[in-house]
Amino acid sequence: MTETAIIHPSKEAGSAVDIVRVRKDFGSAVGVADVSLTIRNGEFVTLLGPSGCGKSTLLGMIAGFVTPTAGKIVVDGADITDLEPYRRDIGMVFQSYALFPHMNVHDNIAFGLRMRKLPAAQVEKEVARAIAMMKLEGFEARRVRQLSGGQQQRVALARAIVIRPKVLLLDEPLSALDKNLRAQMQVELSELHRKTGLTTIFVTHDQGEALSLSDRIVVMNKGAVQQVAAPIELYRQPANGFVASFIGEINALPPGRCELKDGTASLVLPGVGPLVFPTAPATGFAPGRQVRAFLRPEHVRPVLAGEAGPNVVTGKVEAHIYQGSHTITRVVVEGIGLVETRVTGAEIVASAPVGASLGLAFDLSEAVLLDTAD
Amino acid sequence: MRSQKIGTVAFWSLVVALLTYMTLPTIVVLMTSVNPTEILAFPPQGVSFDWYVKAVTYPDFRIAFKNGLIVTACASTLALIVGSAFAWLIHHYDFRGRGLLEGVLWSPLIIPHFTLGFGFLLLGGAFGVQQGYVMIVLAHMVLVMPFVTRAVHVSLANIDPALARAAANLGASPFQVLTRITLPLVVPGMAGGWLIAAVLSLTEFTASLYVTGSRTQTLPVAMYNYIREYADPTVSAISALLIIATTLIMLVADRTIGLRRVLAIDTH
Ligand SMILES: Nc1ncnc2c1ncn2[C@@H]1O[C@H](COP(=O)(O)OP(=O)(O)OP(=O)(O)O)[C@@H](O)[C@H]1O
Ligand SMILES: [Mg+2]
Numbered sequence: 129m130t131e132t133a134i135i136h137p138s139k140e141a142g143s144a145v146d147i148v149r150v151r152k153d154f155g156s157a158v159g160v161a162d163v164s165l166t167i168r169n170g171e172f173v174t175l176l177g178p179s180g181c182g183k184s185t186l187l188g189m190i191a192g193f194v195t196p197t198a199g200k201i202v203v204d205g206a207d208i209t210d211l212e213p214y215r216r217d218i219g220m221v222f223q224s225y226a227l228f229p230h231m232n233v234h235d236n237i238a239f240g241l242r243m244r245k246l247p248a249a250q251v252e253k254e255v256a257r258a259i260a261m262m263k264l265e266g267f268e269a270r271r272v273r274q275l276s277g278g279q280q281q282r283v284a285l286a287r288a289i290v291i292r293p294k295v296l297l298l299d300e301p302l303s304a305l306d307k308n309l310r311a312q313m314q315v316e317l318s319e320l321h322r323k324t325g326l327t328t329i330f331v332t333h334d335q336g337e338a339l340s341l342s343d344r345i346v347v348m349n350k351g352a353v354q355q356v357a358a359p360i361e362l363y364r365q366p367a368n369g370f371v372a373s374f375i376g377e378i379n380a381l382p383p384g385r386c387e388l389k390d391g392t393a394s395l396v397l398p399g400v401g402p403l404v405f406p407t408a409p410a411t412g413f414a415p416g417r418q419v420r421a422f423l424r425p426e427h428v429r430p431v432l433a434g435e436a437g438p439n440v441v442t443g444k445v446e447a448h449i450y451q452g453s454h455t456i457t458r459v460v461v462e463g464i465g466l467v468e469t470r471v472t473g474a475e476i477v478a479s480a481p482v483g484a485s486l487g488l489a490f491d492l493s494e495a496v497l498l499d500t501a502d
Numbered sequence: 503m504r505s506q507k508i509g510t511v512a513f514w515s516l517v518v519a520l521l522t523y524m525t526l527p528t529i530v531v532l533m534t535s536v537n538p539t540e541i542l543a544f545p546p547q548g549v550s551f552d553w554y555v556k557a558v559t560y561p562d563f564r565i566a567f568k569n570g571l572i573v574t575a576c577a578s579t580l581a582l583i584v585g586s587a588f589a590w591l592i593h594h595y596d597f598r599g600r601g602l603l604e605g606v607l608w609s610p611l612i613i614p615h616f617t618l619g620f621g622f623l624l625l626g627g628a629f630g631v632q633q634g635y636v637m638i639v640l641a642h643m644v645l646v647m648p649f650v651t652r653a654v655h656v657s658l659a660n661i662d663p664a665l666a667r668a669a670a671n672l673g674a675s676p677f678q679v680l681t682r683i684t685l686p687l688v689v690p691g692m693a694g695g696w697l698i699a700a701v702l703s704l705t706e707f708t709a710s711l712y713v714t715g716s717r718t719q720t721l722p723v724a725m726y727n728y729i730r731e732y733a734d735p736t737v738s739a740i741s742a743l744l745i746i747a748t749t750l751i752m753l754v755a756d757r758t759i760g761l762r763r764v765l766a767i768d769t770h
Contacts, residue, residue: 191667191671192670193667193670212670212675213667213670213671214670214671214672214673214674214675214676215673216671217673218671219671220667220668220671222664222667222668224662224664226662226664226665226667226668227668228665228668228669228683229665229687230686230687239669239672239674239682240672240673243672243673243674243678244673287672288671288672291672291673
């Protein structure tokens, strides 16, 4: 009885998928290490992490292609851990699309409905709806080999959603597309999610994709969950050094000590001196505590030569990375190491050439303070 | 510039030389088949199709052709069934002795047909089996097995494993995956394998020489026996017919089932 209570901790809150201490070992290697995760009804959740971190393995366990070594997977309140894949009612889009090459677009989309033995008229109705939703009108009779990458992608999506699955799994569905098409498909994916309201689990190792599409992001590394959070929270308040450096660019300052003097909070870096917080940080700050501060390049501002003040350090320009709308400038600061600053435009390339000295002002209001061990 | 030109000339000379070398014997035989007189003359001294008429009406050839068709149909079909089963085993299971099994399957490519035919003859003698259809079919089946197995194995290996998962994900039971996905995708490979086997079996000579008797001889054996007695262009004519027939079969097969693709000659 207590067991059930653990499995359905948030059933009332409308959880669609409960992953309970799921683990997968491959021999002595760990594929997925004791992952617990609750996904709410209608939520768009992204599994994000570097190659080999176990994203596909976790997805495979939800779909039923991979048998967990331990743990439980509950979908819609039913334990499906030992259910065969074909009885699960979970839609999936594969990285390679896996469209059936001997069938045309229509028959690919109809496949799942036919397996469910739906009457022919209803199959046609549902297929037509899916075709309209994915803007595939006119392609019904095409062989899938004769479709472009984007069209194949849409067929794969149509085929997965037409069965009205309990959950939709997407394993890096955009990775085979070129940059423009990717951006377009991202928009279409969001739109599809909004229209269908399907609980969706999306896998990617592209943080941009994850940040723009997800309700929540699950950051994984080496088989383990590092943090589960909404995109903005993940970017602003990473839980550890791995998440901080995996999501976006970030400067890791050397370990320092928190100090509170006369109501002013500061971080004392050995060999550099105190860096002052404009307001006392909400999290991670405690007088006397050893911490590492992480600071986004947009919170490091280049200053004019001679401008002194609190939180200004001086270093030597090592390189400029011009990125169109903005430029990342790498500066080596004594006592800190490499610091990146991000400014709009490209003027800095001329005003602070490589080798020149450059002052940098740290805006600590957005700094993330983490334990030195993380 | 100059050396490039010399290179081009050398390249095309080589191509022409190679083509000539490979096709000349066939061309010679084809040309002698239209010689009007009763000798195998090259170059021919005229053009006549009388020998073609003789070739298709000659009783020994007619019987031998019919024998050949029966043997080919049986041997290729049996090889297809057994070879597909082997291909399936090799593709799906990693068992001890798999390497050995593969080696045995490929062995007819290495062992001379002479040896195989002779071996079957000796075996037949030991078990009291006559040089009849059974022995010929068994011998041919072994000879064509590697080709059938390879054709089926290649088409199984060419199936994206994600397809079976996708089908299961959409609700197909393992049996439905087999009938709706796997089988339709390997049928072209099986057909291609069967055709290659049929052509090989139809034209096989060395092993057939040992395992056929006077009443069960196949066409190549009958042709050999004919030429030992008569040196007229009839055998050239029947050769020409055989070449045309196999070429047509191959062309049709390539058009209908994409023979080159199923045999993985195209890397597409
Ligand atoms: N069948 C298997 N046998 C052995 N090890 C495996 C198997 N499948 C996956 N692994 C290992 O498990 C780990 C996780 O693999 P997985 O495919 O889940 O990673 P991923 O996060 O999807 O990576 P990618 O972004 O490259 O697709 C990897 O180290 C991988 O080598
Ligand atoms: Mg993967």
